Amino acid sequence: xxxxNLSRSVYELVKENPELQEILAELGFSEIKKPAMxxxxxxxMTIPKGAKMKGIPMEKIVMTLMQKGFTLSxxxxxxxxxxxxxxxxxxxSDYRTEQLKAYLRRxxxxxxxESVRADFVKEFGDVEASEIMKAEQELMKEGTPIxxxxxxxxxxxxxxxxxxxxxxxxxxxxxxxxSVQRAKELATKKDYGNKKELAAALIxxxxxxxxxxxxENENLETWLKQAQEKLTAGEESGELLGKIRELSxxxxxxxxxxxxxxxVRYEVSGPSDVMWTVDDEIRDELGALAKATLYDAAWxxxxxxxxxxxEEMIYKEQNILFPICAVNFTEDEWFGIYRDSKDxxxxxxxxxxxxxxxxxxxxxAPTPVEGEIVMPGGHMTVEQLTALLNTIPLELTxxxxxxxxxxxxxxxxxxxxxxxxxxxxxxSCHPPKIEPMVRAIIDDFRAGRRDSxxxxxxxxxxxxxxxxxxxxxxxxxxxxxVEVVQDMEFAKAHFQK
Numbered sequence: 298x299x300x301x302n303l304s305r306s307v308y309e310l311v312k313e314n315p316e317l318q319e320i321l322a323e324l325g326f327s328e329i330k331k332p333a334m335x336x337x338x339x340x341x342m343t344i345p346k347g348a349k350m351k352g353i354p355m356e357k358i359v360m361t362l363m364q365k366g367f368t369l370s371x372x373x374x375x376x377x378x379x380x381x382x383x384x385x386x387x388x389x390s391d392y393r394t395e396q397l398k399a400y401l402r403r404x405x406x407x408x409x410x411e412s413v414r415a416d417f418v419k420e421f422g423d424v425e426a427s428e429i430m431k432a433e434q435e436l437m438k439e440g441t442p443i444x445x446x447x448x449x450x451x452x453x454x455x456x457x458x459x460x461x462x463x464x465x466x467x468x469x470x471x472x473x474x475x476s477v478q479r480a481k482e483l484a485t486k487k488d489y490g491n492k493k494e495l496a497a498a499l500i501x502x503x504x505x506x507x508x509x510x511x512x513e514n515e516n517l518e519t520w521l522k523q524a525q526e527k528l529t530a531g532e533e534s535g536e537l538l539g540k541i542r543e544l545s546x547x548x549x550x551x552x553x554x555x556x557x558x559x560x561v562r563y564e565v566s567g568p569s570d571v572m573w574t575v576d577d578e579i580r581d582e583l584g585a586l587a588k589a590t591l592y593d594a595a596w597x598x599x600x601x602x603x604x605x606x607x608e609e610m611i612y613k614e615q616n617i618l619f620p621i622c623a624v625n626f627t628e629d630e631w632f633g634i635y636r637d638s639k640d641x642x643x644x645x646x647x648x649x650x651x652x653x654x655x656x657x658x659x660x661x662a663p664t665p666v667e668g669e670i671v672m673p674g675g676h677m678t679v680e681q682l683t684a685l686l687n688t689i690p691l692e693l694t695x696x697x698x699x700x701x702x703x704x705x706x707x708x709x710x711x712x713x714x715x716x717x718x719x720x721x722x723x724x725s726c727h728p729p730k731i732e733p734m735v736r737a738i739i740d741d742f743r744a745g746r747r748d749s750x751x752x753x754x755x756x757x758x759x760x761x762x763x764x765x766x767x768x769x770x771x772x773x774x775x776x777x778x779v780e781v782v783q784d785m786e787f788a789k790a791h792f793q794k
Contacts, residue, residue, distance in 0.1 A: 301367045308339040320365055325353045398435060492620035499623050504652030506634045507619050513547050513645040514611045521608050528597055542583050544607060546644035548576040554634045555622055563625045572613060579607050632658050692782035696723045698775055711756055712782055742767035743775050760785045
């Protein structure tokens with residue numbers, strides 16, 4: 298029998314099981330047969346979500362899929378009870394998961410580690426570390442705070458050797474990733490080879506995201522050790538700490554580009570959620586310490602502690618996060634991460650390098666749904682785009698390269714813009730005394746002498762900022778002018794507090 302994980306997207310399930318497309322269409326998901334729908338909405342839609350939207354009873358879907366030879370797993374709506382499949386195997390893993398969760402809850406409730414460990418080792422001498430991670434993930438889904446799950450690392454150290462708590466946890470985390478990989482290889486019958494070798498190969502590519510992140514870590518590690526030495530010697534370390542705080546950009550790239558992809562596309566949620574929380578704690582603590590005015594022994598102790606956490610995070614990235622990304626992410630996904638990385642400032646003394654192979658790749662256009670407008674940043678319907686432009690708290694006017702009014706957003710306006718002025722030359726909309734100024738601004742924009750002209754004014758007792766901006770394409774070709782009118786009373790009220 299074939300397994301369908303109902304937590305995965307319809308797109309993924311159909312790609313793996315082509316016959317599922319016809320089955321879903323017969324159940325009432327008629328749009329699934331449209332390529333545009335399959336390649337867009339289906340990528341973010343699960344079967345339970347689609348059933349709710351279409352009003353199709355999940356019981357009917359479950360029964361049909363089981364009759365077609367599928368076994369079901371993953372997120373199941375609470376209202377649905379799945380009938381027992383014929384000759385179903387005992388659910389031993391679920392029972393073990395519940396037992397493991399019980400041990401984790403005991404630790405979270407404050408019971409001594411040795412007490413829990415004694416029972417744990419007696420009953421679970423052959424446990425896989427990936428089973429522990431699964432139990433942790435289920436606890437988080439049930440509402441256990443991530444900060445509490447972090448404390449449960451001690452259960453890992455109960456299984457593995459090491460002379461210190463840090464070594465035990467480090468060894469445990471390495472084993473978690475190793476056992477996760479073993480489970481994945483067993484399930485997919487696919488040999489991924491050595492994770493670290495794969496990660497090392499990517500790190501060796503100049504400009505590759507892992508190459509850049511690793512170089513940042515190398516500099517950060519050096520600065521961390523220098524700062525720790527200065528603190529130990531009682532020397533001033535403010536400049537170094539300022540440089541170390543640039544790790545916030547490094548962490549932001551992980552948080553925006555790596556963690557969500559692991560969690561949503563590959564369902565690796567536990568490790569990334571916990572590491573993300575630690576990232577935030579390190580960044581926030583460094584920020585709080587930078588604002589301190591008393592540099593006493595307590596302050597120094599806090600600095601040493603957070604520097605140690607940052608050092609441990611480097612180890613976790615290089616030995617856990619980067620290898621698991623290397624195993625899972627496709628080349629196209631790395632190309633996308635590389636392109637998006639350009640939006641972030643250089644940090645930790647590392648300038649972004651060019652990844653030649655990625656530069657040769659065309660940026661894939663978003664897959665549109667019928668009736669949508671496709672743009673480099675995404676796609677939306679005319680209704681959505683109109684509502685968006687009308688929601689922005691600005692008065693917008695677009696004048697094309699031939700000096701004709703082409704667009705006004707809707708709504709009440711300080712400067713009236715009659716609909717009849719559309720397709721009329723912009724100069725005809727201004728009184729004779731203003732027209733020379735408007736012509737001069739547009740001529741400067743067209744010639745490239747200026748890109749923006751701000752004008753502050755008072756009208757009806759309120760302060761407004763009117764900004765004229767040149768609209769250009771990526772090659773700097775002039776396409777027109779946009780006029781933006783913004784009510785600035787909110788700023789006056791804010792700064793007068």
